[in-house]
Each structure stands twice: as structure tokens, then as C-alpha cells.
Amino acid sequence: MSVSVFAPISIGNVSVGFDTLGLAVTPIDGTLVGDIVSIESLSTSASSQEDSQFVLAGSHADKLPSNKNENIVWRCLAAFNQALSKQSIDIQPVKITLEKNIPVSSGLGSSACSVVAGFVALNEFYNQPFDKMTLLKLMGALEAEISGSLHYDNVAPCYLGGLQLMLDDPEKITQTLPTFDDCxxxxxxxxxxxxxxxxxxxxxxxxxxxxxxxxxxxxxxxxxxxxxxxxxxxxxxxxxxxxxxxxxxxxxxxxxxxxxxxxxxxxxxxxxxxxxxxxxxxxxxxxxxxxxxxxxxxxxxxxxxxxxxxxxxxxxxxxxx
Missing domain, CATH: 3.30.70.890 (GHMP kinase, C-terminal domain)
Known part of the structure; x- marks a missing residue:
């Protein structure tokens, strides 16, 4: 079994909403600007999560550390496996591939793209054991480890799409706002x-x-x-x-x-x-x-x-x- 997930770029802050607004965007020419994470089952000879493999590819792969333990998608796998264990769900060894197609430190939610694509791909691979709110919280926690503070202004639009307004409510983290479709x-x-x-x-x-x-x-x-x-x-x-x-x-x-x-x-x-x-x-x-x-x-x-x-x-x- 295999599954691949694409996560789009986003405009954080959208000027008027510092750490409060985020907007997912996609080029009108059909170019997939964002990250793709793929999950594949490994052979039956692999018997534990330590047997999982990581592959780094894409146009901007050379800007990321080659050591898998330093890569954010490998940390997604560890966090997701920990969440599975808490639910007493058996962990499967997998091959996880990150296709990095956007530059790092670009202001377009580069790390959020990797985090979102990683968690959504894993959730799909395991037949959706976690709902959207649970996944969003997992994404936010990992993004916070990277940036040093918890904010969802790239994670939320990248995951949910559209224009997202962040709320100070642990039970309703974000609200989708109407957008101007002709813009x-x-x-x-x-x-x-x-x-x-x-x-x-x-x-x-x-x-x-x-x-x-x-x-x-x-x-x-x-x-x-x-x-x-x-x-x-x-x-x-x-x-x-x-x-x-x-x-x-x-x-x-x-x-x-x-x-x-x-x-x-x-x-x-x-x-x-x-x-x-x-x-x-x-x-x-x-x-x-x-x-x-x-x-x-x-x-x-x-x-x-x-x-x-x-x-x-x-x-x-x-x-x-």
C-alpha cells in the first residue's frame, strides 16, 4: 500500500493579521508549488518502527540536512507513531519520502508544508485514525518545536485550505473566512x-x-x-x-x-x-x-x-x- 499527499504554500499574516491570518494559494498555471510526502509499506521482513526508511527528493532537497533524524518529516513519523501508541494502534514500518519543492526560509510556509503533508499522509495510510482537530494539534506542536512558538498561521491554511483566522481557543483553533474569488x-x-x-x-x-x-x-x-x-x-x-x-x-x-x-x-x-x-x-x-x-x-x-x-x-x- 502507498499514499501520497500534496500540501500547498501559504501566505502567513496576510499583512493585517500578524500570527493570526493565513491564506493557502496555488498557481493558476497548475504548477504544484508545495511539498509532497509519500508513505509506502515495507516488506514483511521489516518488523518494527526502527526499520522505517526515509528518502529526501525534490527541487530543493539540497537545502535540507541529509541526516534523517534532523528532518522534520522524520520527526512527524516519530510524533505520529507516539500518538498511535497512545491509542493502542499497531505501528507499521514504512518508507516515508519527502519531495521538497519549495525553498526553505521563503515566507511561504515551507516547514508547515512538510509537517502538514507528513501528518496527512500518515493519517491516510492508517485509514484516518485521527480527526482534523487532533491532527491540527499534532501539526501545531511540531511546528512550534521548529519556530520556538505555537502559531498556526501557515499550518492551518496549508492543511484546511482557504483563508484561516486563528482563535485563542483550544477547542476551535481556527475559523475559515470568506474570500474574494475574483482576486x-x-x-x-x-x-x-x-x-x-x-x-x-x-x-x-x-x-x-x-x-x-x-x-x-x-x-x-x-x-x-x-x-x-x-x-x-x-x-x-x-x-x-x-x-x-x-x-x-x-x-x-x-x-x-x-x-x-x-x-x-x-x-x-x-x-x-x-x-x-x-x-x-x-x-x-x-x-x-x-x-x-x-x-x-x-x-x-x-x-x-x-x-x-x-x-x-x-x-x-x-x-x-
Whole structure:
């Protein structure tokens, strides 16, 4: 038996919701930008979980440690097996393969893609012993080990799809928000590395009252506009007063890009997660294509960078076979 699961990239924070919003996206040209994890049964000669095997492949495999014990998907297997043991479910030795197709430290939820694809593939292989909430908590716990804090703004949209609002409730971690289906999300990865740790360390330890009020008003107004399908209000409020003022200097040519994309007619621009990926929102394909060409010529720093025109990915993690 074998099963493969694809997990899509996501835009963390979505400017207006620091550690609170996340949006799953997928390129309109059909390119699978994300990670694929495959699980295969091993031969009957394998008799214990220690006999499990790990294979690393994909276009960005060379950026990950070759030692399986340092790979996040191998840690998924260990965590999942531990959860199985607590339910008195027999553990099977497996071959687990990670096809890494997105760059690390890109601001597109790279680690979340691996975590989500790993847990969903294992759950499918074992005929779904865990429900969505249990899986989501397992994903969040492992992601927290990597990032140093528990936040679901990449894990939740990557797993569930769509636009997710994180809630401070252990029984209802996230809420799916309505999206604007006619909008295009242009993402541009320049091929420079910005670590999540460095991007968090650059932020201040505290914020003044004015900033906190503005953050709350913008986020509340955005959520309200999503439900009322008020596109103009929603994207006029898509502003980052928490992280972008400090992180923008880590990104190449960011302020120039923002100004140009605004002149092109983009509804909003921002930093995806901790960067360096930039995103822009457009409500017509012509503007999206014009923005894509400008970003290719002016924002990318090598041939390894990329620009994709995306739509919201409402499916989230899904089987590919």
C-alpha cells in the first residue's frame, strides 16, 4: 500500500493579521508549488518502527540536512507513531519520502508544508485514525518545536485550505473566512534567505497603544469586510503595522516594488510571513500579469527566484494518488 499527499504554500499574516491570518494559494498555471510526502509499506521482513526508511527528493532537497533524524518529516513519523501508541494502534514500518519543492526560509510556509503533508499522509495510510482537530494539534506542536512558538498561521491554511483566522481557543483553533474569488495573488520569491528567527528578532519587544489600536481596527474591519464581500474596504485595510515597518529593510527593493505595484493597480501588497516573498493582490488578470513581469525583472535576485500568479487554494492538503 502507498499514499501520497500534496500540501500547498501559504501566505502567513496576510499583512493585517500578524500570527493570526493565513491564506493557502496555488498557481493558476497548475504548477504544484508545495511539498509532497509519500508513505509506502515495507516488506514483511521489516518488523518494527526502527526499520522505517526515509528518502529526501525534490527541487530543493539540497537545502535540507541529509541526516534523517534532523528532518522534520522524520520527526512527524516519530510524533505520529507516539500518538498511535497512545491509542493502542499497531505501528507499521514504512518508507516515508519527502519531495521538497519549495525553498526553505521563503515566507511561504515551507516547514508547515512538510509537517502538514507528513501528518496527512500518515493519517491516510492508517485509514484516518485521527480527526482534523487532533491532527491540527499534532501539526501545531511540531511546528512550534521548529519556530520556538505555537502559531498556526501557515499550518492551518496549508492543511484546511482557504483563508484561516486563528482563535485563542483550544477547542476551535481556527475559523475559515470568506474570500474574494475574483482576486489574483501574485507571489514573488527573490531567492535570498530570511530566517524566521532573524525576522522575529528584528521586531520590538513591545508596541505603543496607538499601534495596538490600529492593528485591532484593521483586522476587525478586514474580517467584517470579508463577510460583507466589501472588496474595497477589505483591501484598503490590508496594512501591516506590526512587522512590515521593521522587516521591509530585509527585502530587496521592497518599497520601490510597493510603489510600482500600486501604480499598476494592485489592491494591496505585503510581505508573506517573515519574507522575503512579496505578495500583491489584483482583481483582474491583466494587472496580475503586468505585475508578474515587473517583479521578474526588478525583484528577483537569481534564476532560482520565481513569480507565480495564484488563486486561493480552497482544498488544502490532498492526496495525489
Amino acid at each position: 489574483y495573488w501574485v507571489i514573488a520569491y527573490p531567492d535570498i534567505e530570511v530566517s524566521t528567527k532573524a525576522a522575529r528578532e528584528i521586531l520590538p519587544d513591545s508596541y505603543d497603544r496607538k499601534t495596538l489600536i490600529q492593528f485591532g481596527q484593521n483586522l476587525a474591519g478586514f474580517v467584517d469586510a470579508c463577510y460583507r464581500k466589501d472588496k474595497q474596504q477589505a483591501f484598503s485595510l490590508l496594512k501591516d503595522v506590526v512587522a512590515e515597518p521593521y522587516r521591509k529593510k530585509l527585502l530587496p527593493n521592497f518599497e520601490s516594488a510597493q510603489q510600482t505595484l500600486k501604480e499598476y493597480g494592485c489592491l494591496a501588497t505585503g510581505i508573506s510571513g517573515s519574507g522575503p516573498t512579496l505578495f500583491a493582490v489584483c482583481d483582474n488578470l491583466e494587472t496580475a500579469e503586468k505585475s508578474q513581469q515587473w517583479l521578474k525583472q526588478n525583484y528577483l535576485r537569481s534564476d532560482e527566484g520565481f513569480v507565480h500568479i495564484c488563486k486561493v487554494d480552497n482544498s488544502g492538503a490532498r492526496k495525489t494518488n
